[in-house]
Amino acid sequence: MTTILIVDDESDIRSALRIYLKPEGYDLREAEDGKQALDVLHNEKIDLVLLDIMMPVMDGIETISKLREFTNVPVIFLSAKSEDTDKVMGLNVGADDYITKPFNPTEVIARVRSHIRRYTMLGCLVQKEHHWEIGGIVLDDDEKSVFVDGKLINLTPMEYGILKLLIQNPGKVYSSQQIYKNVWKDEPIGTEGTIAVHIRHLREKIEINAKDPRYIKVVWGQGYKMETQHGTNKCVEK
DSSP states (O other): OOEEEEEOSOHHHHHHHHHHHGGGTOEEEEESSHHHHHHHHHHSOOSEEEEESSOSSSOHHHHHHHHTTTOOOOEEEEEOGGGHHHHHHHHHTTOOEEEESSOOHHHHHHHHHHHHHHHHTTTOOOOBTTEEEETTEEEETTTTEEEETTEEOOOOHHHHHHHHHHHHSTTOOBOHHHHHHHHHOSOOSSOHHHHHHHHHHHHHHHOSSTTSOSSEEEETTTEEEEOOOSSOOOOOOO
């Protein structure tokens, strides 16, 4: 059975998450602060952690830093809208995702399922035909759909084409001219500005912080690439 650790100092929050997750068949553990959470993680097999940011004794930022010293279990932050800086900091030190309070039950279940599926599939990156998944991004070319952290993202045809090109070839650097030729199917003449604008718009849709992107990286003087190393287990069945 899949075991989820809920870490929050508010009993009402823990109770709400129990109501959402128990019917899904998950085995649940609870902690009121980061110190209790670390004790549980050291003594039990946990498949996913739902971790509040603002807590007494030990907050979520310190907790994620310490647990990443001994486990790669998926961690989803529970955050208030006013905690944007903490969200970004948490992702930078090893969190996989975040959910904003107040919770949408459907979103909670979708995010939990998505991260547990990746974690239980051994953290590999395997592609199957017409379907690619890196971190929280899932692109299905048969359905022409893109999901980021469980949410359907609406992209323009050109944004979709750029994302498809990069996600098909993770780590490979493409110049603006190469992107234009591959996506626009035309000769790349003076295309740098056009590609930069589309990349910026794409980042605004798929990144938590477009100014500090996790996925689409610039290789200065050379072009753009899809980053594969950003703390998330990655696996799609072939």
